[in-house]
Amino acid sequence: MSTATWVEGAAGSLFDVDNLPWGVFSRPGEDPRVGVRIGDRVLDLAPVAAAEMLDVHHVFQESSLNALMAEGRAVRTSVRRWLTGLLTDETERDLVEPHLVPLADVTMHLAIEVADYVDFYASLDHASNVGRIFRPDQEPLLPNWRHLPVGYHGRSGTVVASGTPVVRPCGQRKAPTEDTPTYGPSRRLDIEAELGFVVGTPTAMGDRVEVDAFADHVFGVVGLNDWSARDIQAWEYVPLGPFLGKSFATSISQWVTPVEALDAAWVDLPGQDPRPLDYLSPDTARGLDIDVEIELNGEVVSRPPYRSMYWSPAQMLAHITVNGASLRTGDLYGSGTISGPDRDQRGSFLELSWGGTEPFAGGHTFLEDGDEVVLRYTAPGTSGGRIALGEVTGRIEPAR
Template sequence: MTTLPTTELFGLDNLPYGIASKPGHAPHVVARLRDHAIDLAGLAADAGGDAWIDAWSQSTLNSFVAQGRPSWRAARAWLRDTLRDESRAEVVAARLHPLTEVTLHLPIAVADYVDFYASEQHATNVGRIFRPDGAALTPNWKHLPIGYHGRAGTVVVSGTDIVRPCGQRKAPTDAEPTFGPSIRLDIEAELGFVVGGDTAIGTRVGVDEAADHLFGVGLFNDWSARDIQAWEYVPLGPFLGKSFASSLAAWITPMDALSAARTAAPQQDPQPLPYLRGEDRFGLDIDIEVELGGTVISRPPYSTTYWSPTQMLAHLTVNGACLRTGDLFASGTVSGTEADQRGSLLELTWSGKEPLQLADGSTRSFLEDGDVVTLRATAPGTDGGRIGLGEVTGRILPART
C-alpha cells in the first residue's frame, strides 16, 4: 500500500480546484486545502473576491477557466493571501467543509477530448511487443505528437465504476471474429491537461503561446480494451477499445502550482519541424504511482515524456482546429525506462506473457471484475517539499451482456 501523506500534499502551495456539493445544495467550485473543500464563491463574497463570485458559483470549472491566465493567476494569489491572513481566520473557517461531507463531481464539462502517445518509452515497448522483428517506433513518431480524437461524453470523474466493455474480438488464431466482453482490459496511467481560451477555426496556437491556454493538470486513466482495440484499429486507429470510459481526477492542479515541477524536456532528435519548436518546451517532474488491488505495481515518471504539453497543443491546432474552453487532452500512457515504471498492464506483463503477482498472492495479466485501480502522483511544490495530484480510482464491474 502507498504511504503518501495526503494532508501535507494539499497545503497552501497546491490548492487544486474541483466541483463539490453537500446534500440539498447544488454543485459549485471549491478548492482543496488539506482534507477540506473551500466554498470559493462563499469565501469570495465574504472576503472581497468579487471578480470570481459568479464563475465560482457554477457547477463546472468552465466559466472560471474561460477567464484566462491573468484571472487564474490573480485568483490564486488572492486565495493564498486570504488563507494566510490571520485576521480572516474565522471567515475562512466558516467556508471549510470536510471532504467526508461533500460529493465530488466531474470538474469540467469536457468540450473535446484528444489523447496523445507522447512517451517514447511506452511507444517503444508497444512496438517491441507487436513488432518484435521490426522497428519499435513507427517512422513518424519522432516527427509529430501522435494522437487520436476520443469521446468527450465518456470522460468520468474519479470513483466512477467502470463497466467491462463488449465488442468484437479476433485473436490471431481465430478464423472469424467473435463478440463478447473484453478479456484484455487494461489501464493507462496518464496526465490530462485542461484547456481554456477559445480560438477561431483556421488559427493556430504556437508552442510559445500554448501555456496561456493550459489551466491545469489532472491524473487520468484511459481504460483500454486491448483485444477490441487490436481488431479494430487497423487502418484508422482506436475507437471502441477506448471510448467506453476514461477517468479524470476530481481535482485539477493549476499550472502555477506546478511551476517548481517544470524541468528541461528530453532532447529531441531529429529536431522537429519549425511549428513544434519554441522556447517554452518543458517537462514536468511528476512521479505517478499505480496501485492495483492494494499493491503498487508501477511508478512511472512523467519527466521522461518526449513531447511537451505545449508541443501537443501546438500540434492539435496546426491544421486550424479551434480550441474551446473545457477541451481536455491527455499525454498517453506514461512509462519510464525501467520495468517497474511502465504505465500499462500491456507493458508490465508484456502482453500477458509475464503476469504480475499481487500482495494477496493472486496474479494478473489484465484486469478482472472487482479490481480497483488507483493512480496517485506527487511533484515538487512552490514552497519546498512536495504537492499531490488528486487521485484517480475506478472499480471494474462485470459486462452487461
C-alpha cells in the same frame, strides 16, 4: 502577511497553499458548486467571494469550472493570489473558516464540462514497448513517431470523475489463433496511466497556439486513466486507429491542479532526435517532473516517471492547433501512457505483462472483474516540498 497557512493540518501537507487544486463539490441537499482544496478541507468559495465583492464571484456558484476557466489567465492568477492571501492572513480567518468543509462531508463531481477530448502517444518507452510486443520483427517505432506527437480523437461524453465504476466493455474480438471475430466482453482490459491537460482560454478557428503560449490557454492538470480494451482495439485499429477499444470510459481526477502550482516541476526534455520542425519549438519545449504510482488492489505495481516523456505538453497543444483547429473551454487532452525505461516504470498492464505472457502482481495479466486501480501523482511544489495531484480510482464491474 505570513506565507504559512493558518488552516489546521494543511501546512507542510501535499495540499498546502502552494497547491490549491480546483474542484466541484456538493453537500447533502445542495447544488454542486466550485471549491478549492486546502489540506483535508474544501473551501466553499461562493459565499466568501460574494462577501468580499469579488468581480467574478458568480463563477463559483456554477456546477463546473468552465465559467472560471473561460475568464482567462489574468483572472486565474489574480484569484489564486486572492486565495493565498485568504488562507495565510490571520485577519481573514473569521471570514473564511466557517466555509471550510471537511472532505468527508462532501460529494465530489466531475469538475469540468468536457468539450473535445484528444489522447496522445507521447512516451518513447511506451511506444517502443508496444511496437516490440506487436511487431517483434520490425522497427518498434513507425516512421512518423519522432517527427510529430501522434494522437487520436476520443469520446468526451464518456470522460468520468475518479471513483466512477468502469463496466467491462463488449465488442468484436479476434485473437491471432481465431479465424473469424467473435462478440463478447473484453478479455484484455487494461489501464493507461496518463496526465490530462485542461484548456481554459479558447481560440478562434484558423488560429494556432505557439509552444510558448501554453500557460495562456491551459488552465490545469488532472490525473487520467485511459481504460483500454486491447483485444477490441487490436482488431479495429487498422487502418484508422483506436475507436471502441478506448471510447467506453476515461477517468480523470476530481481535482484540477492549476498550472501555476507546477512552476517548480518544469524540467528539460530527455532529448529529441531528429530535431522536430520549428512550430514545435524544440529549443524551448519543456517536460514535467511528476512521479506516478499505480496501485492494483492495494499493491503498488509500477512507478512511471512523467519526466521521461518524449513530447512536451506544450508541443502537444501546438500540434492540436497547427492546422487551425480551434480550442474550446473544457477541451481535454491526454499525454498517452507514461512509461519509463525500467520494467517497474511501465504505465500499462499490456507492458507489465508483456502482452499477457508475463503475469505480475499475483498472476495478473489484464484486469479482472472486481479489480480496483488507483493512480497517484506528486510533483515538486513551489515552497520546496511536494504537492499531490488528484488521484484517479476505478473499480471494474462485470459486462452487462
